[in-house]
Amino acid sequence: MTAAFTGDRIILRDLGFYGYHGLFSEEERLGQRFFVDLECGVDLTAPGKTDAIGHTVSYADIYDVVKATFETKRTKLIEALGQNIVTALFERFGDINWIIIRIRKPEAPIAMVRGEAAIELRRARPA
Incomplete structure (x- = not known):
């Protein structure tokens, strides 16, 4: 078995969603962008x-699981949102050995002129 977070990987970046995750009532009511x-x-x-689709995990299927999980349950913390997505991906795809997920919240309700708030989770498939 290879070490966690090394070796081959499928990468999806800048997946954009509009959602209602966050601690504040404005976030629940108005929503905001997430990446x-x-x-x-x-x-x-x-x-x-082999150059055969049957031997890999489909990027489109990964996206569908991320989107469904993002839209299914509102969370107060993006850490919980990230963990929900990781759990759903491990449940759906037995070939995924580890996941690194970063969730960026560019319009977080904090005083910043430029930038974004973000979290990153690194999770290996549970034994």
């Missing part, structure tokens, strides 16, 4: 050799 960056550790040897 998700995702790296999924998957052995890509077979699809690299």
Whole structure:
């Protein structure tokens, strides 16, 4: 077994969503933009050799799980949102060995002129 967070990976960046996650009533009522960056550790040897879709995890299917999870349950913390997405991906795709997820909240309700608030979770598949 390869070490966590090394080796082959599927990468999806800047997945944009509009959602109602956050602590404040304004966030629940008005919503805001979120961006998700995702790296999924998957052995890509077979699809690299065969050029066959059946030997890899579909990027579109990963996106669908992220989107459904993002839209299903409102969370107060983006840490919880990230963990929900990680859990859903591990449940759906047995080939994913580890996940790095970053959730960015560019309009977080804090006084900043430029930038964004973000979290990053690194999770290996539970044994």
